[in-house]
Amino acid sequence: MKTDQHLPIRPFLPPYLLERIAGSSDARRRDRAYRTLHDDQGLRARAGTAELPEGSSRRGEPVRHVHSAGHARELPGERVRSEGQPASGDPAVDEAYEGLGATYRLYWDVFQRHSLDDRGMALLATVHYGQEYENAFWDGRQMVFGDGDGELFKRFTISLDIIAHELTHGVIQHEAALVYADQAGALNESLADVFGSLVKQYRRGQDVESADWLIGADLFTERVEGRALRSMAAPGTAYDDPLLGRDPQPGHMRDFVDTRDDNGGVHINSGIPNRAFHLAAMALGGNAWEAAGPVWYDTLVDERQASRTACTTWPSAPKRRSTPDGHQCAAAES
Ligand SMILES: [Zn+2]
Known part of the structure; x- marks a missing residue:
């Protein structure tokens, strides 16, 4: 497995959007955006599956666990809905659970991929992360969702494609050396x-x-x-x-x-x-x-x-002739 240890997390909202809000004349908006940016910059991706709960041994069937951080920033927080349990009534919890399931389904039904690592890895999510946290991210092991501020952004579990986007970072982490830059x-x-x-x-x-x-x-x-x-x-x-x-x-x-x-x-x-x-x-x-x-x-x-x-570099940087693992870069691979 390719690890992303010590690398920044992959937040859904890009920093330039939050920086715009941080430049707002409204003190509360500014404050929320600064706090989210500060959190995003301080968070580091985690790697490895050592502390993860047991995954699914049955191909075609996911194992999901949804937690609540209760507006704190401890991960993963308190477990509130696990595989097979009925809806909790909390929209963020239930949307996260359904979103993890829908993502598993596409990868399994269409590509016969058994979870993010194709080995049945448990799908984890934490909702209600932080205070008015205006983002969602994949931290190398799990999904994390803020509630948004209610003024500009709704809760981040609301769009299925946001959930699937973040989980796909987990697939990419297992499949490709796509450096996040x-x-x-x-x-x-x-x-x-x-x-x-x-x-x-x-x-x-x-x-x-x-x-x-x-x-x-x-x-x-x-x-x-x-x-x-x-x-x-x-x-x-x-x-x-x-x-x-x-x-x-x-x-x-x-x-x-x-x-x-x-x-x-x-x-x-x-x-x-x-x-x-x-x-x-x-x-x-x-x-x-x-x-x-x-x-x-x-x-x-x-x-x-x-x-x-690995041959792809910054446009203005010197072109690479070969990668660390010995692959010769073609002239077009710049
Ligand atoms: Zn992303």
Whole structure:
């Protein structure tokens, strides 16, 4: 297993969005955004499965555990719903449980993948993390969801594709050496969006024409002028709001954003491969999980891919000739 020890977590909301809110004239908004940013920067990814509860020995059947942090920041918190138990009545708990299940289903039904590690790893989530925490993240071992502030963001369990996006970071961690920075990081982010969207489309039974191709479509409150956090069909058009600013995603390599922010623009340049997936899916037609999805999945799990990805560097950095494991980088792999 490729570990991400000591690396930052993968938060769902990118820092540039929270920084916009932190620049607001409203003291409470500013305070919440600063606290979330501060938390996100201090958190470090955990790796290894040593302390995880036992996974599922039966292929095709998940083991899920949902915890509540009770607005504290201890992980995983108190266990409130485990596999097979009835709905708790707490929407955040039940949405997390259903979202873990829907994500497991796509990976199992379509790709015969038995949980994130293909070995039945238990799926863990913690809800009610922190005070008005405005984010969700995968920490290398489990999902964590904040309640949002209720003013700009609803609870982060509300969008199925957010849950599936974060869990897909767990799949990527087991399959690919996609360093979470620069172009490799943007590919990492895009794959999380691609499979996040596929989980949603599969659950809703939507073909490529009826899918909305939006990520986080339910997250914003009605105060925000936007449809979602990202649009795979039309990157750069998801929101345009006086406080949050304008969706900064490009949809073409000619508009690639060269930046040091956001780990080298991982949540920005992911718009380019997101649109590539949308174009491929539309061209192939039908259900995206049956046509374009398997192409992306096979690429993700292709062992040769890990070496190639290591050839990808910062656009202005010197080109790599070979990777640490001896793979010779082609001229095009820059
Ligand atoms: Zn992500």
